[in-house]
Amino acid sequence: MIPVIEVKHLHKKFDNFVAVEDVNFTVNQGDVYGFLGPNGAGKSTTIRMMTTLIKPTSGEINFFGKSLTTDRKNILSRIGSIIEKPDFYLYLSARKNLRILGELSKADYSNKKIEELLDLVGLLSRADSKVKTYSYGMKQRLGLAQALLHDPDVIILDEPTNGLDPFGMKEIRDLILYLSKEKGKTIFLSSHILSEVEMIANRMVILNKGKVIVEGVVKDLLNTSAMTVTYDVSSSQKAKESLESTQWKDSFLRSTDTTITLTVKSNDVADITKLFVEKSISVNSVVPVRSLEEYFISLTSEEANVHVR
Amino acid sequence: MFTYVKLELIKIFSKIRSIVAFLAIGFIVPLIASAMYLEGNQVLNLALQPFKDTFDFSGNFLNGYLVVVFILTGLYVHIPLLISIVAGDMLSGEATSGTYRMMLSRPISRTQMVVSKYIAVIIYTLLLVAWVGVLSFGIGLLLFGTGDLITIRSAITIVPEADVPWRFLYAFGFAGLSMSVIASIAFMFSSFVENTLGPLISTFATIILFTIITSFDYSLFDTIQPLLFTNYINSWRLFFDNPIDWAKITTSIWALVLHLIVCLGVSIYVVRKKDILS
Numbered sequence: 001m002i003p004v005i006e007v008k009h010l011h012k013k014f015d016n017f018v019a020v021e022d023v024n025f026t027v028n029q030g031d032v033y034g035f036l037g038p039n040g041a042g043k044s045t046t047i048r049m050m051t052t053l054i055k056p057t058s059g060e061i062n063f064f065g066k067s068l069t070t071d072r073k074n075i076l077s078r079i080g081s082i083i084e085k086p087d088f089y090l091y092l093s094a095r096k097n098l099r100i101l102g103e104l105s106k107a108d109y110s111n112k113k114i115e116e117l118l119d120l121v122g123l124l125s126r127a128d129s130k131v132k133t134y135s136y137g138m139k140q141r142l143g144l145a146q147a148l149l150h151d152p153d154v155i156i157l158d159e160p161t162n163g164l165d166p167f168g169m170k171e172i173r174d175l176i177l178y179l180s181k182e183k184g185k186t187i188f189l190s191s192h193i194l195s196e197v198e199m200i201a202n203r204m205v206i207l208n209k210g211k212v213i214v215e216g217v218v219k220d221l222l223n224t225s226a227m228t229v230t231y232d233v234s235s236s237q238k239a240k241e242s243l244e245s246t247q248w249k250d251s252f253l254r255s256t257d258t259t260i261t262l263t264v265k266s267n268d269v270a271d272i273t274k275l276f277v278e279k280s281i282s283v284n285s286v287v288p289v290r291s292l293e294e295y296f297i298s299l300t301s302e303e304a305n306v307h308v309r
Numbered sequence: 310m311f312t313y314v315k316l317e318l319i320k321i322f323s324k325i326r327s328i329v330a331f332l333a334i335g336f337i338v339p340l341i342a343s344a345m346y347l348e349g350n351q352v353l354n355l356a357l358q359p360f361k362d363t364f365d366f367s368g369n370f371l372n373g374y375l376v377v378v379f380i381l382t383g384l385y386v387h388i389p390l391l392i393s394i395v396a397g398d399m400l401s402g403e404a405t406s407g408t409y410r411m412m413l414s415r416p417i418s419r420t421q422m423v424v425s426k427y428i429a430v431i432i433y434t435l436l437l438v439a440w441v442g443v444l445s446f447g448i449g450l451l452l453f454g455t456g457d458l459i460t461i462r463s464a465i466t467i468v469p470e471a472d473v474p475w476r477f478l479y480a481f482g483f484a485g486l487s488m489s490v491i492a493s494i495a496f497m498f499s500s501f502v503e504n505t506l507g508p509l510i511s512t513f514a515t516i517i518l519f520t521i522i523t524s525f526d527y528s529l530f531d532t533i534q535p536l537l538f539t540n541y542i543n544s545w546r547l548f549f550d551n552p553i554d555w556a557k558i559t560t561s562i563w564a565l566v567l568h569l570i571v572c573l574g575v576s577i578y579v580v581r582k583k584d585i586l587s
Contacts, residue, residue, distance in 0.1 A: 014584075051414035053585035073416040081414050087407025091323050100316050104415040146411065 001028040003065070004154055004186045005050070010059035012045050012210075019045040021210040023059070027154075027188055027203070032180045034197035034204030034218065035190040042210040043190050044084055047158050050188075051081050063154065077105060080152035082160055086143030090132035094123055094142050097131060098149060107150030117145040122171070136163035144172065148179075155179065156188045161196060169196070176200055227266050227288055228253065231273070234282040236260040242279040248272060310428075313421060317429030321395060327433065330391035331440055337387070338444045341380050345371070346452050372456035373449030374473045378549070380445040381484065385543070389491040389516065392437060396430045396495035397508030400580065404503035404587040413585055423577045427496060431569075434492040438485040442477075460549045468549055480548040483558070487542035490565050491516070493572035494538075500576040503587055538568045 005027035012020040020042040027033045037043045048054040050061055052072055061068040063075040088097045095114055102109025118124040121141035131139065140163050147155055157176070161169040177200055179185040191197050197204060198218065205215040214221065233239045236255040243249055243262075251262040264272060269286060276283050321327045345352070349371045400423070403409040412422060458468040458476075468476060494515060498508035519539035522530050534540050541561035547554050 048585065051410075053410060053413055055584060073418070076414060077416040079414070083410045083414060085407065087411065089320060089323070089408060090406065091325070092320075096319075096323070100319065101411060101415065103312055103316055104412060104417050106416065 003027070004029045004031075004063065005033075005188065006060075006062040007046070007050070008060040008062075010046065010049065010061065011057045012042075012049060012054065013057045019210055020049070020056075023207070023210070023212055025205045025212060025215050027186060029186055030180065030184055031203050032176065032187040032189060032201045034201030035188060035207070036194065036197060036204060037207035040209075041207040043207055044158065045210075046207070047081075047083055047156060047188075047190060050156060051079070051083060052076065053083070077150065078153045079156060080147035080150065080154070081156040081158070082140075082143040082147050083156070083158050085159075085162070086139040086146075088131040088139065088142060088146075091130060093128045093130055094118060094134075094145075095127045097142070098146060101146050102149050105150040109149070113149075117148055118142075120148070120175070121145045137165065137168055140164055141168070141172075144175070152185070154186045154188065156190075158190045159192060160189070161191070161193060169193075173200055227269075228261060228263050229269055229272075230259050230261045230287045231276065231283055232259050232285040232287070233276060234258070234284075238279065239276055239281050242275060242281065243272075246275065310421065310425060313417065313425030314428045314432070317399075317426050318432060321429055321433050324395075324398075326398075327395050330395065330437055333387075333391060334384070334437065334441055334444065337384065338380055338441065339448055341383060342376055342445070342448045342452055345376055345379060349376075349453075371453060372458070373446065373451070373453040374455065374458040374468075374470075374477070376449035376453055377442075377445045377477065378458065378460060380449070381441065381480070381545070384441055385484075388437065388441065388488055389512070392434050392488055392492045393495040393509050393512045394505075395433055396492040397499045397512060398505045399426045399430050399496050399499050400576070401499040401502050401505055401508055404585075405505065407587055409585045409587055419581045420577050423500070423580050424573070427493070427573050427576065430492050430496055431489050434488050435485045438481060438488050441484075442481045446477075458549065460546075466549055466551050468551070476548045476553075480545040483545040483548065483562070486562065486565050487538075487545065490538050490542065490568045490572075493569050497572040497576045497579075500579040500583075535564070538565060541565050 003026045005025075007023055007025050010020055010023040011018070023042070023046060025033075035043055035047075045054060049056045050068070052068065064078065066075060068075055088094075089100070092100070095111075095118070098114045098117065099109045102114070107113075115124055115127065118127050121144050123138060123141055123145065126134070126138065131142065134142065140160065144157075144160060147157070160176070161172050164172060173196060176187055176189065180187050180200075189197060189201060201218050203216065204218050204221070206213050231239065236257060236259060239260045240252060240255060243252065248262065248264060248268065251264045253261040253263050255261065262272065266288075269288065273283055273286055353371050353375075403412060413419065455470055455473075457470050458473045460466045460468070491512065495508050495512040498511040499505075502508060516539065519537040523534055523537055523539040541564045544558055544561035547558050547561075
């Protein structure tokens with residue numbers, strides 16, 4: 001595994017307010033790396049430091065083994081980013097915006113390249129419309145196009161599906177997966193839509209109050225954590241009784257006449273289903289509602305300080 | 310750098326407010342010229358009245374050259390406003406629109422960005438001053454023809470017709486420099502804030518304050534006055550004196566150039582230190 005982004009002991013203080021405190025993480029080549037945290041966790045500040053918009057108070061940020069401080073221009077020419085919201089020169093067309101940003105990035109900003117990108121994000125038919133006529137979702141797509149303009153090795157995406165309809169969100173997710181799997185790009189993805197990170201990220205870090213509270217492989221983190229499952233059964237009362245003498249006796253969360261909701265580990269779901277069937281309780285459906293969202297909430301609300309590698 | 314300046318010029322000239330300045334000049338200049346065509350002789354007679362007992366005036370004094378001087382004098386108040394609107398938006402506009410993020414996360418240094426924007430706004434300013442010159446000369450000479458140039462300040466000066474064009478060339482060059490200083494002040498203020506109105510108000514507050522200090526003849530201000538740009542920006546008029554006070558003009562040029570350098574330096578320093586939070 002080749003480390004592409006290394007963030008070491010990163011601190012940022014605004015007057016007396018500590019926005020980021022001793023943040024460390026490593027993103028490897030080809031990773032789709034989820035960057036999570038509640039509002040005010042320090043995500044945007046960290047991303048801004050990673051793109052040289054904000055100077056760190058202390059700490060180190062390396063890309064491709066080189067320091068961002070000393071090799072800024074070379075590094076930025078290999079990074080594409082959407083930071084917070086997609087802002088453009090509203091009085092210019094999408095084509096002109098991309099041309100200007102292409103020239104700044106010393107990228108190929110030929111009409112052909114620009115049209116390819118606009119086609120990729122579904123904006124080719126509006127290439128010559130002024131950006132002020134675009135919806136937020138269209139600007140978000142244009143934001144993605146500008147991030148890809150110079151064929152970067154690393155793509156930093158801050159809430160890339162914000163403002164998109166479900167269809168657009170899926171398209172962007174598919175595009176991120178395509179860029180990662182087919183083009184070998186390293187993706188650093190900050191998102192508040194946790195299911196999105198769960199679906200596409202292989203590794204992640206969770207920030208809370210400026211500190212890293214967990215970092216690791218998404219699958220490992222979720223497998224070791226509790227999840228919520230709702231069983232649609234013939235009798236919730238019988239189901240509850242059947243759990244009394246088992247290791248899952250404390251897993252009960254709530255129930256209705258025909259549903260019982262439990263908090264269990266993901267690899268216990270099948271065993272509980274088997275137990276119900278053995279006790280002659282019909283199981284009509286099993287709906288797992290445990291997701292990264294619950295994991296995230298439990299971690300950030302407890303202010304846990306766990307490191308999983 | 311050339312590429313960055315070109316991009317900044319594209320941005321400037323894609324904004325309606327930048328074009329409006331040219332349109333406004335295009336409207337005001339013919340308006341002043343028309344007014345002078347209709348009532349110029351009465352105005353000139355009124356101005357010369359105190360001297361008519363002592364001097365005998367003959368020739369076409371209400372000519373195109375006098376019209377240009379009138380226009381330049383009149384617009385010296387308005388051009389700074391038009392320039393400040395554009396210059397005051399150069400950096401703050403990127404902050405307001407959020408495009409700082411797009412720009413500065415690319416392989417361009419902050420110094421390069423500030424310098425390219427600065428050069429672009431100076432080019433814009435010089436083009437606007439040149440536009441005033443071309444338009445006022447074109448209309449003035451077309452409607453009024455040529456002749457000796459008479460200027461009345463503390464004394465009456467008559468510049469022979471043959472001498473007028475090169476003096477105007479220098480005067481407009483100096484006006485370009487003066488207006489560039491105004492632009493650079495608005496530009497500097499735009500590095501401090503994240504709105505367009507702030508730099509505009511600050512620039513005019515500075516002009517008004519400095520003009521007041523410059524115009525008062527108190528010993529308290531004697532040491533300050535030489536440091537203020539308002540002490541020098543009207544020195545274009547010196548080109549129509551006889552003889553021309555080259556020493557004073559040279560001092561004015563150096564003082565204004567110093568202002569340009571200081572404003573650019575401050576802007577670079579502020580932007581380099583700034584955390585982009587917009």
